[in-house]
Amino acid sequence: MTARTTTAATRTGAPISIESVSKTFGLDSPNPFEALKPVDMNIKPGEFISIVGPSGCGKSTLMLMVAGLLDRTTGDIRVGGEVVKRPITDVGIAFQDHLLLEFRTAIDNVMLQATIRGLPEREIRSRAEQLFERLRLTKAMKKYPRQLSGGMRQRVSLIRTLVHNPSVLMLDEPFGALDALTRLQVRTDLEALWMERRPTVLFITHSVEEAVGLSDRIFVMSPSPGEIVDEIVVDLPRPRPIALGESPEFGKYADRIYQHFERLGVLHGIELPKAQS
Numbered sequence: 001m002t003a004r005t006t007t008a009a010t011r012t013g014a015p016i017s018i019e020s021v022s023k024t025f026g027l028d029s030p031n032p033f034e035a036l037k038p039v040d041m042n043i044k045p046g047e048f049i050s051i052v053g054p055s056g057c058g059k060s061t062l063m064l065m066v067a068g069l070l071d072r073t074t075g076d077i078r079v080g081g082e083v084v085k086r087p088i089t090d091v092g093i094a095f096q097d098h099l100l101l102e103f104r105t106a107i108d109n110v111m112l113q114a115t116i117r118g119l120p121e122r123e124i125r126s127r128a129e130q131l132f133e134r135l136r137l138t139k140a141m142k143k144y145p146r147q148l149s150g151g152m153r154q155r156v157s158l159i160r161t162l163v164h165n166p167s168v169l170m171l172d173e174p175f176g177a178l179d180a181l182t183r184l185q186v187r188t189d190l191e192a193l194w195m196e197r198r199p200t201v202l203f204i205t206h207s208v209e210e211a212v213g214l215s216d217r218i219f220v221m222s223p224s225p226g227e228i229v230d231e232i233v234v235d236l237p238r239p240r241p242i243a244l245g246e247s248p249e250f251g252k253y254a255d256r257i258y259q260h261f262e263r264l265g266v267l268h269g270i271e272l273p274k275a276q277s
């Protein structure tokens with residue numbers, strides 16, 4: 001797939017279609033391992049999708065296949081209408097580990113996107129500076145990662161993921177290592193940034209609260225080998241409040257996901273919150 005040539009201002013989210021995509025590792029070995037059963041998803045341009053499921057169910061495997069970083073065993077994946085055959089370029093990817101280079105300042109870490117992708121440096125620097133300001137991180141721009149808190153580092157990583165204004169964002173547990181308060185802050189920042197330009201987002205999380213707080217649609221996966229057991233449309237207004245967990249609407253969505261986890265043996269002996277009507 002070639003990088004799109006549209007300017008940052010005009011780019012919008014790309015549709016993603018996933019048809020009967022499965023993954024078995026070590027097919028040629030004596031002990032092949034089925035990590036993912038066939039999965040189907042149709043993601044609309046600019047949609048915010050979460051995938052929730054227990055550890056090891058194949059969430060990251062699916063994301064890596066959509067990004068073209070891992071071969072699929074069966075099925076078809078299209079991003080922006082093009083079949084994924086190699087790593088896609090019009091994408092921003094963030095993982096739980098912020099992966100900032102220690103010997104580069106925050107702004108220089110972000111500017112790596114321009115260097116690696118051969119993008120116009122002035123345009124990207126100006127957008128980077130706007131994003132630092134937007135996330136109240138202007139003072140952190142010239143600091144090195146070791147001089148920043150964990151939450152600041154993760155937000156710098158988010159800026160690096162977004163600075164080239166990709167059509168698709170793939171976020172694999174990006175808040176996993178953060179404390180609860182910082183998670184709330186980064187979640188709010190992510191929703192606000194997404195609402196400005198609406199890239200298509202694939203968000204992987206263990207957190208039911210984050211999935212409901214951020215998504216247009218949630219795909220719930222079974223334990224390994226993973227398959228999709230439910231698809232939930234989250235019909236809540238945006239921006240969503242920080243204290244969403246206290247609202248009855250939130251309770252209904254969260255309850256539905258927890259019921260799956262209980263039925264599938266992921267949760268045992270836990271008193272589930274009763275959805276209020």
Ligand SMILES: Nc1ncnc2c1ncn2[C@@H]1O[C@H](COP(=O)(O)OP(=O)(O)OP(=O)(O)O)[C@@H](O)[C@H]1O
Pocket residue numbers: 025026033035053054055056057058059060061062224
């Ligand atoms: N390269 C590989 N070779 C063999 N098995 C692998 C490989 N990569 C992943 N797996 C296995 O596939 C399964 C799914 O892994 P994956 O990382 O996709 O799960 P996950 O749902 O993202 O888990 P977590 O939430 O813990 O990050 C796991 O059992 C994992 O050990």
